[in-house]
Amino acid sequence: MTISEYIELLFNDYTLRTITLGTAILGAVCGMLGSFAVLRKQSLLGDAISHAALPGIAVAFLITGAKDSNTLLLGALISGLLGAFWIKSIITKTHLKSDTALGLILSLFFGVGMLLLTFIQKQPNANQAGLDKYLFGQAATLLEKDVWFMAIVTSVCLGVLLLFWKEFKLLLFDPDYTKTLGFNIKFLDTLITSFIVAAIILGLQTVGVVLMSAMLLAPAAAARQWTNSLAIMVALAATFGAFSGVIGTGISASYPNLSTGPVIVLVASVFVIVSFIFSPGRGLLFKEIRFRKNRNDLKLHKTLSFMYDIAKNHDDISHPHTVKILNNFQGYTKKSLHKLEKENLIVLIGSNWSLTEEGFFKAKNLYNQHIETND
Template identity: 75%
Template structure:
């Protein structure tokens, strides 16, 4: 690890790629949180695929493979696809998922057609445009990192300035309209930044995998918190770590492409979050289910005890104890738990209710009886 950090400091290419992927991951995590919470998970996929024909058309128009020129074309194409999606949803009876899938297919198909046409042109300069399909992080240069950093700063500034508006529109769009906020402007603003972040990531991660870069950190962060601010912060951290670790793994294994490795690392964060997060994780959910099942079994046992003991004036009467010990609907684990709570007393192989256990059982029995009445 120390050697790797020393290499980052000394090696220009590795330092540039690491900083670029870290900044890109942070921006995608922040903006992806809003896409996930707005249930627009397919939006990132649609925008990234919609950007492909813009790259091809920018090359055909200028005849150059300058990355900034191609990204401008991708930005225009991505914004155009986004506004078409909004128009289809607002002007027709089609749902958002249908509009997203439709624009994704049309733009991506048109982009692949243009790429095929370009590859057959008698011009050696056209080679290499296919790197935008799966990304090529090694092509990042220092100016790209500066551009990503500026966009990240603008994104953070906009989130701070319009945090209240974004938050209200996210959870209650109707209330946002009633208090006078222009929801269209707010929606266009956040969507435009999402498009910008996706376009910036095309060179690193590529068209095909960019949606995962946008959604995976946000999906992982959502498992750990119910607060929007904490989720945005965690998503930025997960995205940044995915970029740094993915770059490190890719640098260690020369045959691995950086973009897919970053997406795999982000998926690992999602998997860990789905399993180990305290509130929503599958592991803790199963533990809570097992605990609730034990408590339910204990309550049923106490309710039965009450039915038997309530028919006798003395809950310690030998006849009551004999009836209780003939009951087979309990387990030794349940009895041990009841004993730890001082609800029952175990004497050898026999057990009986304590007065405290009788009172608790009476309350449980009465609560179970009221709904039936």
């Protein structure tokens, strides 16, 4: 299937269109809110909450006895929030650290959820089949109304985010200052945590409990590498998330036996790897290049200063010396000599070198913080 065929299919096929739209919206909202989670050092909150949502789904089913996805998601939301606030109270009220609190809530809630799910499965009610799709997610079950629901939640999130942008930004980088300015940081904190929980719950149906945390984290971690501005980071993360959704859905639709959730996560991971390596400011590749360049510069400087030490003992600084003198000094290569010549710092004649005026001046002031001007 070529790309153009795929795009044509995208417009004609109801299921594919719905799923693509759904995963794109999900990726965008997760990227947007994930940026806050990553910057607040709550990266793994997503993992904990997505697991903590499971008992809520089971309890909602037990109470209503129906498989209406909205009530189930409401149950998930409540138990997710319960988990989030319990984590918070463990961290603030006891000496247990955040990693322990997250791991505890994650595994304990999930265990209760498993208990309830297996209990439900034994009930004489034919309706219960398919509850476990929330474990691993099934993008294929997305309906148009689900996508509408996602779109509405996303726009509410976006609206509130824009409304409280200044406050959230302040809270993110300096909570104490925010408090002294008189903002209600408890309210803001609860608001942003609730939105993160809501985004996670939205994704459960599509990518499932286990992989939800990556949806939240990966686009944000990738976006972080390209910018130091919060607004750009949020926008970039939303874009990365949306593209992961669209590309992941495309790949999984084009091959048999590929579930959508894991493919989306892998696509998002590719975004992360590419960002880690190729981002201009922080990326590993450019860091390495800069590192090498600095090392070469340092070597050139060393060579130059060695030459200066020799030349300063002569009345004529441009007196030629043989290259052989440099032999007991390890810092030079043919290449570095040519480079020095190219920068007009030395002159090479045959196997002799001599410092230029400019080279002598530069070498003299190499380690001098206050460079004297020559004129």
